[in-house]
Amino acid sequence: MNEAARPHVDGLGRIVVVLPTYNEVDNLAWIVGRLRAAQPGIDILVVDDGSPDGTGAVADELAAADPAVRVVHRTVKAGLGAAYKHGFRVALDAGYDVIGEMDADGSHQPEQLGALLDALRDGADLVIGSRWVPGGSVVNWPLRRELLSRGGNLYVRLLLGVKVRDATAGFRLFRRTTLEKIHLESVESTGYVFQTDMVTRTLAAGLTVREVPIEFVERVRGDSKMSGSVATESLKLVTVWGLRQRAEQVRRSLRRTGGAGR
Numbered sequence: 001m002n003e004a005a006r007p008h009v010d011g012l013g014r015i016v017v018v019l020p021t022y023n024e025v026d027n028l029a030w031i032v033g034r035l036r037a038a039q040p041g042i043d044i045l046v047v048d049d050g051s052p053d054g055t056g057a058v059a060d061e062l063a064a065a066d067p068a069v070r071v072v073h074r075t076v077k078a079g080l081g082a083a084y085k086h087g088f089r090v091a092l093d094a095g096y097d098v099i100g101e102m103d104a105d106g107s108h109q110p111e112q113l114g115a116l117l118d119a120l121r122d123g124a125d126l127v128i129g130s131r132w133v134p135g136g137s138v139v140n141w142p143l144r145r146e147l148l149s150r151g152g153n154l155y156v157r158l159l160l161g162v163k164v165r166d167a168t169a170g171f172r173l174f175r176r177t178t179l180e181k182i183h184l185e186s187v188e189s190t191g192y193v194f195q196t197d198m199v200t201r202t203l204a205a206g207l208t209v210r211e212v213p214i215e216f217v218e219r220v221r222g223d224s225k226m227s228g229s230v231a232t233e234s235l236k237l238v239t240v241w242g243l244r245q246r247a248e249q250v251r252r253s254l255r256r257t258g259g260a261g262r
Ligand SMILES: Nc1nc2c(ncn2[C@@H]2O[C@H](COP(=O)(O)OP(=O)(O)OP(=O)(O)O)[C@@H](O)[C@H]2O)c(=O)[nH]1
Pocket: 019, 020, 021, 022, 023, 024, 047, 048, 049, 077, 078, 079, 080, 083, 102, 103, 104, 105, 107, 218, 219, 223, 224, 225, 226
C-alpha cells in the first residue's frame, strides 16, 4: 500500500475497510471484487487468523494483483475483536481518516456502503449498518438467529442504556478521531462482544452514532463462526459492564448525598 498514492473519497479523506477472515476461502475473492467495484476509492485490509483452508494465500494473491488490498497474517484464531483491534491499529498507523468493518462472508453488501458513507459525511462519528431500524432487514435467517440478535440487543439496551437498535452489528465506519478518543488500546474484549464494547465506548465519549438501515443476507458459502460460547461470553461481559455502571451510579449518588449533608 503506497499510502501517498491512495485516492481520497469525496469529503472523507482516505478510507480502508478491514475484512476479518477465518476460513472464508470460497467468499474472499468474491467479496473483495464486489467491494472494489462498488467503492473503487476505498482500500481493503484483510486480517486473516491463519485459516487452515488457505484463505490467507488467496488474500496474498489479491494483494499482489491490486495495490488497494493489503493483508495482515496472524498465526492463531484469537477472536473477531482481537483481529479488528489489530487491523485498526495497522490502519491508524497507515494514516487512514476513516476505518470500516465488514464481514467477509457476503452478509454485508458492499453495494450498501454508500449509505453509510453519506451518514458519515453528515457528521456522525460512528455509522452502523443496522438490521433493526425501520427499513433494515435480514434475509434467510432462521427464527432462532433473529431472536438471539433481537434479544441480545434488547439486553444491551436495558443493561447498558445504549440507545442503538443494533449494537452487535459488524458493518461500520469509524472516523479515526473516534478510535483515538475511545482509546482503542484499552479495549480488552476479543470476541464478538467487541462490537457492543466499541459502540458503548463511543457513546460514553459523547460522540455521535448513526444507524443506517441495511439488508443483511445470511451467508451462502462457508461455515458460521458464531457459537454458544460466543453468545455466553457476550452475555457475561454485558452483565458485568451493566452491574459496574450501576455500582458507579450508586457511588456517585452517595457521594452527592454525603456532600449535601456537610
Ligand atoms: N480473523 C478472524 N476473523 C474471524 C474470526 N471469527 C470470525 N471471523 C470473521 O468474521 C466475520 C463474521 O463471522 P461469521 O462466522 O460470519 O459470524 P456471523 O456473521 O456472526 O455469523 P453468521 O451469520 O452465522 O455468518 C467473517 O468474515 C469471519 O470469517 C476470528 O477469530 N478471526
